[in-house]
Structure formats: C-alpha cells, structure tokens
Amino acid sequence: MKVSKIIDNKEDGSITIEAVFVIPIIFLIIVSIIFISFYLHDYNRMLGIANRTLYKCVFNLRHESDFETGKLYYEDIKNQGILYKEPDPMVDKEKEIEDYLIKKLSEGLFNTRITYVDVSVGKLKTNIKVEGEFNLPVGELLTVISANKKLLVKVSGFNHNPADTVRISEVVLDTGSKIKGIDELKDKIKSFIP
Numbered sequence: 001m002k003v004s005k006i007i008d009n010k011e012d013g014s015i016t017i018e019a020v021f022v023i024p025i026i027f028l029i030i031v032s033i034i035f036i037s038f039y040l041h042d043y044n045r046m047l048g049i050a051n052r053t054l055y056k057c058v059f060n061l062r063h064e065s066d067f068e069t070g071k072l073y074y075e076d077i078k079n080q081g082i083l084y085k086e087p088d089p090m091v092d093k094e095k096e097i098e099d100y101l102i103k104k105l106s107e108g109l110f111n112t113r114i115t116y117v118d119v120s121v122g123k124l125k126t127n128i129k130v131e132g133e134f135n136l137p138v139g140e141l142l143t144v145i146s147a148n149k150k151l152l153v154k155v156s157g158f159n160h161n162p163a164d165t166v167r168i169s170e171v172v173l174d175t176g177s178k179i180k181g182i183d184e185l186k187d188k189i190k191s192f193i194p
Helices: 002-062 074-078 090-105 162-177 182-192
Strands: 112-121 125-134 150-158
Touching: 002 090, 002 112, 002 125, 002 150, 090 112, 090 125
Parallel strands: none
Antiparallel strands: 112 125, 125 150
C-alpha cells in the first residue's frame, strides 16, 4: 500500500512541473493572438479610412463640394464657363483633407497612435500617407510578435475628370480647325504615315 502511494505522489509532482512550463507558453500564445488581431484591425481600419478619404478627395476635386458631407454646389457647377476656373490653392485642400483624416483616425483604433499624416494633391494625382505606432501594453515582452511596431498605409489615385478632358479637346479641335493652313499640315502628316 505504501509503495503505490509513493508512486502517485511522484506522478502528481511531474504534472505540476510540466504545467509550470506549459501554462505560460499557452498564455503567451493566447495574448499574442489577441494582439495580432488588434494589429490587423488597426491596419485595416487605417487602410479603409485612407481609401475612403482618397475617394472623397478625387470626387471633391472633380466637382466642388463640401468635403465632410459630400454635398455638391450645383450653382457653382452651373455657372462655370467653357474652361473651369483654376482650382483653389491645393495647400488649403491638403490641410482640409489632413484634418478630416486625423479626425476619422482618432476614433476606432484599438492600440495604434497616429504619428504622421501627409496628403499631397497634384493636378493629376493624389497621394495619402498615414503612419501609426502600435502600442503594446504588456511592454517589451511581446516584441517578438511585432518586431516593427510601425503601421504604414499609402494610397494614391488619379484625379481624372472625363468631362474636363472632353471639354478641353473640343476647344482645341474647334480652335485648330479655324487655323489657316491646317489642311496642308494634315496632308503632310498623312504623307509620313505608311
């Protein structure tokens, strides 16, 4: 009877020692999965907001509208001439877009702090760059999960307005047809084409 009791105590002791090594590993895996899901959530949220803002920006550049609500100013569109007026300084638009981005990014992120927002609006292309720093509340213990704690999102889109392209082409073609000697120039150009 005493021999079996000694064997049972040895088995219980080995299970305790194994549990001391296994439970922290399981705990680390569970916490890692949670923080990876936070990381992916924040990255996808930043990417979604940047893409939505890019879409609004391109639309706003095509048709003068309120950036926040998307409401079009139809009176301004109706009163435009053959060629649209030169748009407002892009610096104002860039600042407005950056403010909108910062406002939207300030809500809904779990563990990311936005560190840098850059918007560049050109005549043909718009670029948006957002950087954030993913915070690990457990400290440097979990740096194995994310060696690079920076989140970087870059999106860009073309500011193409087909109506402007057609309008400018018609003005150029109409003006070109009224130039003296244009028919002779067309004939010379056609003679070079085989």
